[in-house]
Amino acid sequence: MQALILTDIEKLEYASCPKPGPEEDEVLVKVRASGICGSDMHAYVGHDSRRPPPLILGHEASGIAQIGGKSERVVIDPLVTCTQCWYCLNGHSNLCTSRQIVSMEPRPGTFAQWLAIPERNLMTVDDNLSFEQASLAEPLSTAWHGVKLAQEHSIRPLQSARILIYGGGAIGLASALALKYLGCDNIVMLETNSKRIDLLAQAIDIEVRNPSTDNTVHEADVILDAVGSSITRKNAIDSISPGGVLVHIGLGDAEYGFEPRKMTLAQITVVGSYTYTHDEFIEVVDIMSRGGFGKLDWHKNYALSEGPMVFKQLLDGQADAIKIILNPPDSE
Numbered sequence: 001m002q003a004l005i006l007t008d009i010e011k012l013e014y015a016s017c018p019k020p021g022p023e024e025d026e027v028l029v030k031v032r033a034s035g036i037c038g039s040d041m042h043a044y045v046g047h048d049s050r051r052p053p054p055l056i057l058g059h060e061a062s063g064i065a066q067i068g069g070k071s072e073r074v075v076i077d078p079l080v081t082c083t084q085c086w087y088c089l090n091g092h093s094n095l096c097t098s099r100q101i102v103s104m105e106p107r108p109g110t111f112a113q114w115l116a117i118p119e120r121n122l123m124t125v126d127d128n129l130s131f132e133q134a135s136l137a138e139p140l141s142t143a144w145h146g147v148k149l150a151q152e153h154s155i156r157p158l159q160s161a162r163i164l165i166y167g168g169g170a171i172g173l174a175s176a177l178a179l180k181y182l183g184c185d186n187i188v189m190l191e192t193n194s195k196r197i198d199l200l201a202q203a204i205d206i207e208v209r210n211p212s213t214d215n216t217v218h219e220a221d222v223i224l225d226a227v228g229s230s231i232t233r234k235n236a237i238d239s240i241s242p243g244g245v246l247v248h249i250g251l252g253d254a255e256y257g258f259e260p261r262k263m264t265l266a267q268i269t270v271v272g273s274y275t276y277t278h279d280e281f282i283e284v285v286d287i288m289s290r291g292g293f294g295k296l297d298w299h300k301n302y303a304l305s306e307g308p309m310v311f312k313q314l315l316d317g318q319a320d321a322i323k324i325i326l327n328p329p330d331s332e
């Protein structure tokens with residue numbers, strides 16, 4: 001099969017490699033669409049020690065699989081969990097002690113024609129969603145989980161909270177869409193890439209500001225940090241109101257940035273948010289197919305073979321959509 005292989009830092013090769021052989025509980029998925037995630041970019045530039053080359057990246061995918069003797073359109077939950085540990089049995093499958101993630105050893109990623117994965121990781125997709133739209137289920141689930149945590153920890157209803165989102169990439173945008181779905185209106189998003197700000201204006205009706213040219217301080221009761229850098233962490237703690245919640249989703253850098261005295265004095269809740277549970281993934285696919293997250297038209301697709309060029313563009317901040325999706329060739 002053809003795949004996009006990370007062979008070295010900032011080096012991707014579109015090459016042929018062996019088609020995976022499914023294990024006993026696994027099925028083969030013919031990948032039709034696979035989104036590029038911020039974490040793929042981190043691995044590409046060598047900032048993700050969990051994803052050293054050589055490796056096939058990609059984990060936001062949809063495709064076709066044989067289920068119960070029938071050919072079905074499916075979306076892939078890329079978190080393979082044990083289903084048996086305390087976390088799996090108590091509704092926290094994202095924290096499974098033997099969790100595996102597609103695009104991290106030992107599981108190759110979805111920038112390939114085929115993927116072997118347990119059948120329980122596949123959800124069938126309604127015909128009203130394209131493969132590209134279906135592949136957005138993964139970033140939408142990541143955002144949904146963060147928003148659910150905000151809801152759980154906020155001392156006021158989210159609908160009456162002032163909400164601030166750092167970062168207008170797919171997770172920031174998906175968080176805003178999830179918040180809108182829940183009836184929240186008071187949302188401000190901060191994004192520094194002016195090209196992205198233009199794209200956001202077409203994707204969602206919220207206030208987007210550029211903090212590099214506009215230093216208004218936005219006091220907020222709930223903050224979702226979809227960047228996760230020392231600067232956003234510092235600004236978040238500065239901007240948060242007493243009793244506020246900061247949901248930390250981005251994996252930007254590992255510098256600290258927090259001001260712990262304010263955390264104590266204003267009784268701030270800081271909560272890390274990582275991926276989503278399998279149940280949340282199912283919930284998101286359902287909301288998507290009912291149109292709850294809008295038109296889901298903030299993506300653009302390229303052939304998988306164009307991957308090396310597309311990653312370079314993304315690195316230069318020149319992406320022409322919030323989410324870039326790669327389509328493997330439709331051959332055996």
Ligand SMILES: [Zn+2]
Nearest residue numbers: 037060138139
């Ligand atoms: Zn992702």
Ligand SMILES: [Zn+2]
Nearest residue numbers: 082085088096
């Ligand atoms: Zn488990």
